């Protein structure tokens with residue numbers, strides 16, 4: 001079967017655009033003028049990074065990763081901040097409203113944050129400043145954890161994890177003031193998770209509750225958690241059975 005020449009040209013151009021876009025996502029450094037950090041986290045931004053705020057951000061993000069049950073084994077992880085609209089639109093194309101995104105590829109990947117106020121330690125998205133406990137370091141540790149997870153179990157396996165595991169472990173690592181299982185259980189109860197609750201307990205309070213339960217109460221090794229195929233409902237049922245609800 002033969003295709004008209006114009007159709008082939010459009011196909012070739014489209015293929016080039018896709019390859020070009022993938023290349024920029026895998027090697028974004030040339031489109032970010034500023035960078036800081038030589039340790040575990042290297043941050044790059046399209047706007048100048050203030051020395052003190054940048055240094056504090058790197059230290060806090062590295063500290064969160066350091067106490068994670070999932071060890072970040074690569075020498076460096078790259079985090080890119082997209083303050084300007086075109087970069088944000090381009091790198092956040094799959095999820096324009098996300099605060100952060102991680103593109104995991106074989107043996108690594110890159111994390112992107114929507115925007116940053118380094119001096120205040122806050123993420124900025126569409127002009128909105130995110131409130132604690134979701135600090136700028138929280139989003140850094142959260143997105144980098146997605147990459148570490150994919151390094152650990154493989155990109156496809158990480159993609160297939162139940163959402164409560166995939167997002168729950170990232171939330172668990174990112175939250176600075178971790179509540180105990182009992183504290184979280186008491187606070188969440190059986191109420192639906194609403195916005196004030198997310199502001200108080202992070203983006204995914206109930207996913208984190210489950211992760212806290214399996215890691216801290218059931219003492220599951222991290223590998224068992226990352227490999228589980230328990231659905232959210234099954235995991236909630238196990239937890240409820242255990243505390244007699």
Ligand SMILES: [Zn+2]
Pocket residue numbers: 142143146166167170
């Ligand atoms: Zn996430």
